[in-house]
Amino acid sequence: MLRVSSPERQDWRAQAAALGFHFHTIAGEPYWDERAHYRFTLRQIEDDIEAPTAEIEAMCLEVVDRAVRDEALLRQLAIPEPFWDFIAQSWYRREPPLYGRMDFAYDGRGPAKLYEYNADTPTSLYESAFFQWLWLEQARVFGRVPKDADQYNAIQEALIAAFEAFDPGCYLHFSSTEGHDEDRGTVAYLEDCARQAGLATDYVPLERIGIDARGRFSDANDYVIEALFKLYPWEQVFEDRFGEYVPKAGVRWLEPPWKAVLSNKGLLPLLWQMFPGHPNLLPAYFDGDPAASALTGGYVRKPLFSREGANVEWVEPDGRRYAVDGPYGAEGHILQALHKLPAFAGQHTVVGSWVVRGEPVGLGIREDATPVTRDTSRFLPHAIVG
Structure with a gap:
């Protein structure tokens, strides 16, 4: 695993604008950053990232199966009691997931260590699945990487296949909160994948979803929502003033409600309880x-x-101590063993391993000058060389 400096494409900003990648710069600072890229060997990808991701995904499903049968665990995860059966039934029906991203600390040598699992509303998807692949194709042409360089990236193909497996007769709505460019861009990309899969889709801002007289959710045109992808965390849905309608609204949800167990940081100590000493886990x-x-x-x-x-x-x-401000904490905390992110050229690097329908499919890398990855951390492309 190497961090390699490389010249920017002169027109990448124009390409980004033409493709709708409007959040490539955040607060005046670069978010997409191709002034350097990371290189991996195929062995590193297959043995150190892909295989552990698949194994941890299977372990996570064991955690869900345990949690939905244990009220004490659901309470420990701060999931409100009125939604326990809603979550359990979605698991018992084996409602299929769409996607998620596991974040690892990995330096190219030792075992990758799981930091957390963004299993419900992960972003950095478009840049992982599409824009960095475009970078690779052009980097090969311009000599930035060897002509036979590859990339661990089957994300888009997997997403389209996942939507193809969705009920073909279903009209699928997509939603996110207003005023968030990255969220809107992520949802627009997913909606495009669904359309490529042959699904009929529409977008409705979360703030414009209503409830009809029969307790069903409806869009801005008063059409009943039968299936909904929402880039909005389940824990916030549970606290929303319309949350009480969710279990009986008759909606097919993406992500399914059982993902509320996996998107919770309480997953980390539960994994450590059930699989103590696993080489890819940190004590928690x-x-x-x-x-x-x-x-x-x-x-x-x-x-x-x-x-x-x-x-x-x-x-x-x-x-x-080093602390980051924010709105969370009243719900409770977990403690995870300190395992510092590796530093490349003075930047702290986190490796995001993408999962679609339970299968590992690709990689995205973010780095920050601080030891905590934040929403302003930069995204750098990668290549497989050797």
């Missing part, structure tokens, strides 16, 4: 668990519902 405990005293080498304190590094607190062995 619920806050207040006496067993957490074993974390003598420092730890990271994460809220159960935290996203994009918000409210994460980093505690060094000598007691020094």
Whole structure:
């Protein structure tokens, strides 16, 4: 695994604009960054990323199967009781998932260590699935990478196949909150994949979804929503003023409700309980668990519902602390063993392994000058060389 400096394509911003990639710059700073790229060997991809992702995905499903049968665990995950059966029934029906992203600390040598699983509303999808593949094709032409370089990236093909497996007679709505360019771009990309799969689709802002007299959700044109992909976390749905209508609305959900177990940081201590010592896991405990005293080498304190590094607190062995502000924490915390991200050229690098319909399919890399990956962290492309 190497970080290699490389010249930018002169017209990449124009290409991004033409393709609808409008969030390539955030707050005046580059988000998409092709001034460097990462190189992996095929062995590193297959043995150190792809295989562990598949194994952890299977382990996660065992966690869900345990959690939906254990009210104490659902309570520990801060999932409201009125939704327990809703989640359990979606699991018992084996409602298929769409996608997720596991974030790993990996330096090209030791086992990749799972930081967390963004199983419900992961972004950085478009740039992983499409825009970095476009970069690779052009980088081969311009000599930025060898002509036989490849990329671990079957994300788009897998997404289209997943939508093809969806009920062909179903009209699928897509939704996200207004005013968020990255969320809107992610949903637009997924909707395009669904259309390529032959599905009829429409977009409705989350704020414009209504409820009819029969308790069914409807779009801005008063059409009943039968199936909905929502880029909106399940834990926020549960707290929303319309949340009480969700279990009986008759909607087919993407992601399915059982994903609420996996998108919760409480997944990490549950994985450690069930698979202690697994080489790709970090020791993790619920806050207040006496067993957490074993974390003598420092730890990271994460809220159960935290996203994009918000409210994460980093505690060094000598007691020094680094904290990120945000709106989370009232729901409870977990403690995870401190395992620092590798640094390449002074940047802290996290490897995102994409999963579609339960199968590992691709890679996205983000880096930051700080040890916590945030929504402003840069995205860099990658290539397989050797």
